[in-house]
Amino acid sequence: MGGSEGENCRSVFSTTSDCRKMAAQTKKQTRISPFDASSATEPTGGHSLRIPDEEVHFSGQLDPGQVELIKRLYHFYKSIIQNINAGLLALDFHGQIIFANRRAGSLLGIAPRELLQRKFQDFLTNKERNSQLAGWLRVPGKRIDNIEVHLRRADGKDIIAGLSISPLEDTRNHFSGVVLLIHDLTETYRLRHQVERMERLALLGELAAGIAHEIRNPMAGIKASAQILLESLPEDDYRRQLLTRIIREVDKSNGLLTEFFTFARPTRPKANFHNIELIIDSVYLLLAPRLRNRKIQFVEEFEEDLPQVYVDEHQIEQVILNLFLNAMDAMVEGGKLTVRTRKRELSLVEQKQAGVKLSGEKLGYVLVEVQDTGPGIPAHLIDKIFNPFFTTKPEGVGLGLSICTRLVEENRGKLDVVSKPGEGTTFIVALPTFSRAIPRGKP
Ligand SMILES: Nc1ncnc2c1ncn2[C@@H]1O[C@H](COP(=O)(O)OP(=O)(O)OP(=O)(O)O)[C@@H](O)[C@H]1O
Ligand SMILES: [Mg+2]
Structure with missing residues (x-):
């Protein structure tokens, strides 16, 4: 058991007077490990303690079995205190930190052991130092539940925290400081x-x-x-x-x-099983004359035996049309527009990441790639192109891709882009081949 555990242990027991008495009986110095059987020689006054499923009574000398029990108790409390998802600090009269759990360290951006050399005041913003809070920490018996305070971490970053204060008492029930419970509310x-x-x-x-x-x-x-x-x-x-x-x-x-x-107001998809090739062909037929005029070669590379996709065909037609139009806009001097399809089944891990599980059906997708040989999209713009009203075209509205994203997601798919400036751009649409997926955790 290391030095820091010894320190934690001291503080752990200071929160429970029974534990503290027992710890004192098993060691002379509270700072060293209290669970050395050789030091368990002093008579005890007799204490009853309850840990899950166990009622223990001590009297007289501690035998090795009792020391073992104290060890288990120690680990039990330590585990609770170190693993609760809240920062726990104990301060003495002067605001000096005398105990900190791991979470308190991560919240305040400093190792728990180093916290023991600091005062809680060090972590208050200037505003808080001048507020009522500083006074409350010194009022004996004061209890405060979940007030919002601004704390300054060791790295200088401010966080908003929920703070509860309760009194810390010594073995004779005298006020000896305060216990602070801290929740990070920044994300909330x-x-x-x-x-x-x-x-x-x-x-x-x-x-x-x-x-x-x-x-x-x-x-x-x-x-x-x-x-x-x-x-x-x-x-x-x-x-x-x-x-x-x-x-x-x-x-x-x-x-x-x-x-x-x-x-x-996108309309709800009316999904059914469809052949993606037919959807792509219908869009091609619509644009064929324009493609010829613009000297754009059209190439279809469809994988064999593709499963049907479960989508609203009109919505997906609109998506493919938008992607074709963008590709055509990008190839002002002519070029090649390639549409590729292939199937892709999700691994169990990917299913978990996607947050879906299936009953009876395979979790698969058909990927439709729309590739052009245009100038590509510069790296600094690639994150922006899906934003509504982002356009680089004089006559553009900038809604095409945001509508596509919305429609694809409504159909439980995903829209991605890969682009190499100077070589071209590929948009990838993943469309589900399964009719329904149950979000994990739901029956
Ligand atoms: N295939 C592509 N190659 C290069 N740039 C592209 C391509 N597709 C989209 N972009 C870029 O993304 C921007 C946004 O596209 P989006 O379709 O959302 O709007 P738009 O085409 O400009 O206008 P519209 O609302 O008329 O579609 C385009 O202005 C263009 O800069
Ligand atoms: Mg567009």
């Missing part, structure tokens, strides 16, 4: 802020969706009026161009609103 705070921000964004989204909806009606009126005017003008009237322009701009704005709606 971060999550709380994130939720608040998301709620605000959701509200903003709803407002925007409402306004967008209202804008559609007058636009329909503008378009209808322009069309009537257009039909009433003779073929060679120069004003026809102006009206055609109005109609085109209205259509463009409508398209934008449709994209916005898809983003703001």
Whole structure:
């Protein structure tokens, strides 16, 4: 048993007066290991202790069996104190730290043993030092439950902590200091802020969706009026161009609103089993004339015997279409667009990571790779391209990839990208081949 365990042990017993008495009976110096049978020679006054399933009574000299029991007790309490998910500190009258468990050390960014040379004050921010807290630590018998305080770690980083204070008593029940229980609330705070921000964004989204909806009606009126005017003008009237322009701009704005709606309120997928090859082919047929005009060669490399994917075919069609359009935009000088498919079954470990387990079906995916020979995406932009409204195109809206991500995830898949500047970009869509997965932990 090392020196630090000895110190911990001393402090462990100081929290339980019975244990403390027993420890004192088994050693002369509390700082050294108390569980040396040779030192267990002093008579005891007689104590009853309860540890799980065991009632023990001591009287007279401690025999080796009793020493063994004390050892077990020691490990029992030590294990509780070291393993609780909260920092535990004991301070004496002067605020000097006399015990620290492991978690207290990790919370305050310092080894527990080094904490024993410090005062708790050292870990308070300036604001806290001048607050009521400093006084409470010295008030005998004061109990405080879960107040929020700002602590400064040894590395200078501030954390928000929940702190409970209870009195520490000596063997004669005299006040001898305080016990502090510390919970790190920094992550809780971060999550709380994130939720608040998301709620605000959701509200903003709803407002925007409402306004967008209202804008559609007058636009329909503008378009209808322009069309009537257009039909009433003779073929060679120069004003026809102006009206055609109005109609085109209205259509463009409508398209934008449709994209916005898809983003703001994606419809729930109506999933079924489909052949991914057929979905890809239908998108290709739509774009074939444009691909030819742009001198883009189209190559399909489909793996044989692919399982069907369980997806909403219209949503996945939209995803593939968006990826094709992006690839075409990237290959202004022509190039090669390759679509590859292959199947992939998840290992047990991956299933665990994905948080799904299956009943009866295999947990597999079909991967669809859409590869172009465009200029690629610079490293500093790769994390940004999935953000809504991020675009590098003069006419772009920047919603294509965020809609794709949303749709793929709604279909329980995943969208990834690999890009080598100068060589090209590959988007990888993973689509499930299983109809349902039960999140782990649920029946
Ligand atoms: N295949 C690709 N090669 C190179 N860059 C790409 C590729 N696909 C996407 N990008 C980059 O990611 C950005 C975002 O793409 P996204 O599809 O979300 O929006 P967009 O194409 O700019 O506009 P739109 O809303 O009309 O689709 C693009 O502006 C482009 O910079
Ligand atoms: Mg796009």
